[in-house]
Amino acid sequence: MKKLILTMAIAVMGFTAVFAQDSTKRAKRQMPKLTAEQRAEKTTGMMEKKLNLTADQKQKIYAIELDKAKKMDAFRTEDRAAIKGKMKDRKADLEKSKADLDKILTTDQKSKLDAFRAEAKEKGGKMRKGMGRGKQDKAPVVSNPPAQG
Template identity: 65%
Template sequence: MKKAILTIAIAVMGFTAAFAQDSSRTSRKQMPKMTAEQRAEKATSRLEKKLSLTADQKSKIYAVELENAKKMEAWRKTDHSDMKGKMNERKTAMKEQKAKIDAILTADQKTKMEAFRAEAREKGGKMRKGLNRGDRTDKAPVEG
């Protein structure tokens, strides 16, 4: 009788521990598949809101973004065996895109764009650091 109760208690504890994990947190929401045109339109509209673009600027930036989106789509479909070379190629393409966009913008818009880019770099840095979970500068070292 004691063995049966003990076995049931262990089984209940095991099932409780197994199902206590919140699986909804680990599953990521699937991003919708967008075409290159949709990606370019989304990026252009975001810049239009942030920088108050004129109609001419909007059409030029859309062309730059569309070209970039098509490059990215092709890059995703290619073989990723030479990742270092591909990453250097991607960095070069990003610099070219930045230069093209900066050539279209006015001085005031460039200032806003730089602030926007700095904010994005800061957010990216926080994401790479694990959402500030590893930041332990405020704690004193433990002495033994």
């Protein structure tokens, strides 16, 4: 009788351990490969919807975004050694395109865009932490340490 109970207990613990593992991992969704024109159109469309752009603003922003997307494509096709050396140039290009956008947008539109960028940055930071970068081995916190003596 004891062997039967012991066997049942071990079986229950084994099944619990097996089913406790997450077997429903989400498959990584493949992002479609967009051309520079498609990315510029997508970004411009998003800005038009969020910022209520005029037709003239939309046309100018599309030109800036298209230039930025083409430069990014060229930047990505370079080899790793060249990329590390050109990071400052890439940052300067991004700042220039941001400044060009600021010249086109009204102050209300700029504030909306800045709020949207801040929200996206925060969301991206949370996603990166969820990928394991934020998890570091830390010493366990002991709420009630043993008495010395």
